[in-house]
Amino acid sequence: MSDGIGRVETQRAVVFDDDRPLVLESGARLTHVEVAYETYGTLAEDGGNAVFVCHALSGDAHAAGYHDGDRRPGWWDNIVGPGRPLDTDRFFVVCANVLGGCKGTTGPGSTDLATGRPYGLRFPLLAVRDLVETHRALLRQLGVSRLLAAIGGSLGGMQALQWSLDHPGEVGGALVVASSARLSAQNIAFSAVAREAIMRDPDFAGGDYYEAGRAGRPDRGLALARMIGHITYLSEESMRQKFGRRIQDAVEPRFGFDVDFEVESYLAHQGQSFVERFDANTYLYMTRVMDYFDPFADPAYVGRQVAAGRAAEGGGTSYLVLSFDSDWRFSTEHAREIADVLRGAGARVTFRELSAPHGHDSFLFPVPEYHRTVAGFLDRLAAARAR
Amino acid sequence: MSDGIGRVETQRAVVFDDDRPLVLESGARLTHVEVAYETYGTLAEDGGNAVFVCHALSGDAHAAGYHDGDRRPGWWDNIVGPGRPLDTDRFFVVCANVLGGCKGTTGPGSTDLATGRPYGLRFPLLAVRDLVETHRALLRQLGVSRLLAAIGGSLGGMQALQWSLDHPGEVGGALVVASSARLSAQNIAFSAVAREAIMRDPDFAGGDYYEAGRAGRPDRGLALARMIGHITYLSEESMRQKFGRRIQDAVEPRFGFDVDFEVESYLAHQGQSFVERFDANTYLYMTRVMDYFDPFADPAYVGRQVAAGRAAEGGGTSYLVLSFDSDWRFSTEHAREIADVLRGAGARVTFRELSAPHGHDSFLFPVPEYHRTVAGFLDRLAAARAR
Numbered sequence: 001m002s003d004g005i006g007r008v009e010t011q012r013a014v015v016f017d018d019d020r021p022l023v024l025e026s027g028a029r030l031t032h033v034e035v036a037y038e039t040y041g042t043l044a045e046d047g048g049n050a051v052f053v054c055h056a057l058s059g060d061a062h063a064a065g066y067h068d069g070d071r072r073p074g075w076w077d078n079i080v081g082p083g084r085p086l087d088t089d090r091f092f093v094v095c096a097n098v099l100g101g102c103k104g105t106t107g108p109g110s111t112d113l114a115t116g117r118p119y120g121l122r123f124p125l126l127a128v129r130d131l132v133e134t135h136r137a138l139l140r141q142l143g144v145s146r147l148l149a150a151i152g153g154s155l156g157g158m159q160a161l162q163w164s165l166d167h168p169g170e171v172g173g174a175l176v177v178a179s180s181a182r183l184s185a186q187n188i189a190f191s192a193v194a195r196e197a198i199m200r201d202p203d204f205a206g207g208d209y210y211e212a213g214r215a216g217r218p219d220r221g222l223a224l225a226r227m228i229g230h231i232t233y234l235s236e237e238s239m240r241q242k243f244g245r246r247i248q249d250a251v252e253p254r255f256g257f258d259v260d261f262e263v264e265s266y267l268a269h270q271g272q273s274f275v276e277r278f279d280a281n282t283y284l285y286m287t288r289v290m291d292y293f294d295p296f297a298d299p300a301y302v303g304r305q306v307a308a309g310r311a312a313e314g315g316g317t318s319y320l321v322l323s324f325d326s327d328w329r330f331s332t333e334h335a336r337e338i339a340d341v342l343r344g345a346g347a348r349v350t351f352r353e354l355s356a357p358h359g360h361d362s363f364l365f366p367v368p369e370y371h372r373t374v375a376g377f378l379d380r381l382a383a384a385r386a387r
Numbered sequence: 388m389s390d391g392i393g394r395v396e397t398q399r400a401v402v403f404d405d406d407r408p409l410v411l412e413s414g415a416r417l418t419h420v421e422v423a424y425e426t427y428g429t430l431a432e433d434g435g436n437a438v439f440v441c442h443a444l445s446g447d448a449h450a451a452g453y454h455d456g457d458r459r460p461g462w463w464d465n466i467v468g469p470g471r472p473l474d475t476d477r478f479f480v481v482c483a484n485v486l487g488g489c490k491g492t493t494g495p496g497s498t499d500l501a502t503g504r505p506y507g508l509r510f511p512l513l514a515v516r517d518l519v520e521t522h523r524a525l526l527r528q529l530g531v532s533r534l535l536a537a538i539g540g541s542l543g544g545m546q547a548l549q550w551s552l553d554h555p556g557e558v559g560g561a562l563v564v565a566s567s568a569r570l571s572a573q574n575i576a577f578s579a580v581a582r583e584a585i586m587r588d589p590d591f592a593g594g595d596y597y598e599a600g601r602a603g604r605p606d607r608g609l610a611l612a613r614m615i616g617h618i619t620y621l622s623e624e625s626m627r628q629k630f631g632r633r634i635q636d637a638v639e640p641r642f643g644f645d646v647d648f649e650v651e652s653y654l655a656h657q658g659q660s661f662v663e664r665f666d667a668n669t670y671l672y673m674t675r676v677m678d679y680f681d682p683f684a685d686p687a688y689v690g691r692q693v694a695a696g697r698a699a700e701g702g703g704t705s706y707l708v709l710s711f712d713s714d715w716r717f718s719t720e721h722a723r724e725i726a727d728v729l730r731g732a733g734a735r736v737t738f739r740e741l742s743a744p745h746g747h748d749s750f751l752f753p754v755p756e757y758h759r760t761v762a763g764f765l766d767r768l769a770a771a772r773a774r
Contacts, residue, residue, distance in 0.1 A: 185626035192651040200607040239572035264579040
């Protein structure tokens, strides 16, 4: 493996404005949308080598390389770079912070130009489709009208799936990893409790906490939400291997309510570091986007869009649907449903359950078989394009 | 099935006092311990037909029958009563609120006689053994020196197990249902987040909220803790069947942060009704009791105690270890470990995994095969006693 991408910077673009507002699935309009994004590699002259990385709930535009002064690279550096599966020697890779996010793209923490104050919960509710349309507007500015591939894990996979359905001629391959086309009642339950933790924090103030300053934010609630989520990201087995029942900093249990077991200290740390980098309102919006996601609700639409894709130049989207055997948040059953529905609608689908111990988070890890599968799939897409 | 027990009342007894204090596993002492309890059926003249019901995290002494004016019976009425598996025509059934509880037995909400104020977190940390010793002190007052059986689900099963190990000649049968001899890292993680929810509630006030009145209690935190717990009590499948993705009171989703899916409304209701009947400090103490439970930590002790039981009159404890296939909080793996260790130590053990859809909560439901298994096991214990 090479040395990776090196130094990068996050850039910004205004992609919707008064003259060309974004009309959301809900009917609401946003008249100023900025997007934070990064690109790696070079766009081919025919514009045909673009790969869009869709990030998950807590991700951002900084997928790979190093920001100035940083000691750790972007969140998916292990898969994006020269010679890596998303090979920046061959592909033009784009990653953008989602609409509703808190890392540079317009979201609930942004200033509502109509009032001069942060939106808070006055920011409109979003659908996965709205996230996709924002990414598409960015790509138009970058001169990309068709993707070689869209790839994402979890909420990112939802975006890749929605994109391919809504714009059948536009996505050569959709790599839908550790994702779901429809949350289960249990999935929704975990999200609901996480949201309750945030909304019951007295500092939440109905979402209008931005002007209260750093110390006035609903950090307690957001940390709890993250801790709850984090349990569902790891497999029981990986927790056992990582922590077992080991006692923190001590040979004997202290028998108290302070952090005692290592797993408690780990979760507390996850919660604390999360509040330093994430916004509680964005957490609410993104979990709600996932709750409501249901792209197969209208089977006739799915069939029509897949057929339109196959009739289009390029023959529509090829799907790679991947799950991990230790993922109990979005188990293989979720992935199999995606594959089955798409196949039933006539799409080309490769479905694989991969073995990895990291639970839902496996999609972030450099699992060799996983990376080989992604690289192989992209190779075939690139070869098909060359023909 | 008969009509059940009818009207009952919870009674109280002082079981430890200045002259005879309770010395806890931690070394701390309690010089005044009251226990709330109920009994059903009649103690045989030889005192040999007593069955002790050990309750779980949120249970109480009111296992069966109706309190005056109540429309719903006790929490385990389906298994306790004339002709039911814990047959009150034949057995003298006792159930008591645990030490550290909030339903009549001394706990963190009780007045510390040394200060005249509620204990709060100054109440000593507890071990399962301390709960058992309190039950035993109650039984001595009731004239019971040996149990036909001790039975319990979850934390209740832990008590039955500990009791049989610590007092080998005293427990004819231990029915350990949906329980664990050692929480996994994931189990501890869920408990830890629930405790964090309580302790981060600004109304928690370090556990000294009793004097703040009903409205000053850490209800937000306790409701969240219950919601988190509740997700782990149900199976994914039972949630799917119960709620699916149905929208609450509406045909169309409302796209907002209010309760929208039925599962959200169910969890919110569970949280709210819990705070009306339970104490946040007790929740902390009981989850910590479970985290630290590790009765097999010293294998030599287990072997010695089992051998002592087999040498005693009555031949020691017979075990019935049960798990439910849909229980992912304490999966069959936990039960199998209990059975394996006890068998390895030379105990008589019957182990069965039962099929039931209700997840961890299955132990509370009248699953026919489960009730038959319990009734058959108690029959054999009673027959062995008669010989």
